[in-house]
Amino acid sequence: MSSTDNRSPAFATTHWSVVVMAGEGDSTRARDALAKLCKAYWYPLYSYARRRGHSPEDAQDLTQEFLTRLLEKNWIANANRTRGRFRSFLLSAMKHFLADEWDKVRAQKRGGAVAIVSLELDTAETRFLREPADDDTPETDFELRWACTLLEVVLSRLRGEYENDGKTELFTALHPCLVGDRAAQPYAELARTLGATENTIKSAVHRLRQRYRQLLRDEIANTVASPDDVDAELRYLFSILSR
């Protein structure tokens, strides 16, 4: 029974749709859902703040403060037109925050923010420094980070599922098969290294890819308001990554 729980932790319904549904009503469920989303997707915000020229310390405070306010005050209600996607909502709310709020906040206090979402902010800077700063705008950069973060969420969930089933080695061996054409995978080679028949490997890869696809779509569904938007968002993410 716990395996079911671990498989999709707290994905009872899609998060963003719960948040959007709640609208102005301050329901705890909606706040929980929003908090979960924020916990997963804060890094693109940090990166955005850094790219907008804020120092690492400022960017940390700012991301923390932004998320705190997002959760405390009911900003969702104001986000009328961007409601469709969590991604665009988050970016526009952050822009608004940077333009109107941040200076005031900084004047009032330095640090001392009560952390509502705990973020690994120290590693964030290390990560930020390692990533190339090409000539993207902060916005396209945000979207790129967003897409990568989403993939990370999906892959770690996928890996988690395999680990729970005691198949960590299988996942380690097979995960490169997630990319590329299904027919082009080195099945024979994998079969040799794993000591299984080629057909077993083929179906294992098939299952892995199928599960990955499902988790990817589920996670995208978490960030859009309607299941109909999943395909469009998937295409959009692809366009982000392929530019």
Next chain:
Amino acid sequence: METQRTCPSCKKALPPNVPLGLCPECLIKSGFDTGTDPANPGTSGFAPPSLEEIRKLFPQLEILEFLGKGGMGAVYKARQPALDRFVALKVLPAPVANTPGFAERFTREARSLARLNHPRIVSVHDFGVTGGLHYLIMEFIDGQNLRQAERAGRLSPEQALQIVPQICEALQYAHDQGIVHRDIKPENLLLDKAGGVKITDFGIAKIVGIDSGDSLTGARDVVGTPHYMAPEQIETPTEVDHRADIYSLGVVFYEMLTGELPLGKFEPPSSRVQVDVRLDDVVLRSLEKERSRRYQKASQFKTHVETIATSRPEMSSLSLHRQRITWIPALVFYVLQAVLLVPAELAMFDGSIDRSFQWIGLSLLSLIPAYIAWGILHYACWKALPERFRATTPARAVGFMFIPFVNFYWAFVSFKKLADGFNAWHRDVPALPVRDGSGWAVAKAILFVAFWTLAWIPGLASIVSLADLIAFVFYYQAIVWNANLMWPRQKPS
């Protein structure tokens, strides 16, 4: 420091920090692969059995094709050779069936479903378990579901008004039997070829345990979206009653009318699309968060919708309100025209025919901007209409503006006659007695404005335009006659 690596698949250089060292672009690309039903992104993990597997499990049926996969299982089209009829075979997802208490619930619910006998409800012929697979054999409907119909092209409000009462009727029947659907959504409303509606998957939600509050079943995962669920189905799933169906139907109805879901603080349908304003009440009432404020019975819902469908539509003046900028000048110039007629008439009573005609000319000139504004208004109204209501072309819409232009032409003809009449008369009667006609002139101007105000009532505009055309001609010709009456010919002394 890592060395620069390239993606083995697309050969592009990989940026650092890519998830699991895999190329993000190719990862997303893998997400496009087929194998999942794009309509049901939320259905995790349930792979429908293949046709071969199903054929092995159901030797008594001719399995014809796989129809689709929803949150609550897979559906196949099959034929019962003995009865020579088509049936729909629904197979419930195995993970759901493994939950405790499922077997009893399945049997209990399926029995009560089989008792539902209504032309608007897809009937259940048989149910059971075979090879560990729970299945239902149901009536086969040749058609598409409401979601598919909506995707193929938006439904007109008339169609929505035709569909909704049928659903209400079926719901009322089921509710009378104590059965709540619990999962009313476009996917579960089938439209047959004859245009009739049938509700399918009655009570399946309960069998599968979506709203039992039991997260173990993972059934919430399966449903994917809570958009059609009543608030109490999410908050207190154990206390759901028939009024949850009324809420869900409200969502379906709203979506049919506007093409959007009533999310958050939503606008009433008539402010989004051109529909009868009274439908706002129906939709808003069915979407009340507090169920005691909703319709208490599906039959009330039905009656209300039918009353609206059969009576004269009350359109909201959406277009006019939104086009205030255009209609205000149109109105101003109409009023100006009427007001300018006052000095014209006064001059006429003074016997100063030239001055009178100067005023009348001005009055008519003020009509030109009025007509232009009116034409713009017509075009703007046409543009503001949602596409499916654009029964007319922009040229025709603007063409209405020419009705007053004809009017204008007729006015000139009648003025010409008026002028001729006055001139001829003037020759005969050089000295006219002065009469005070100001009261008469003001009264006429007020009448004129009142008359045109009527034209702003939707539906009356064309009648007023026509009446105006006729009245205009007679009005000015009457002046000639009036003049004859007021200033009777006198023999020159």
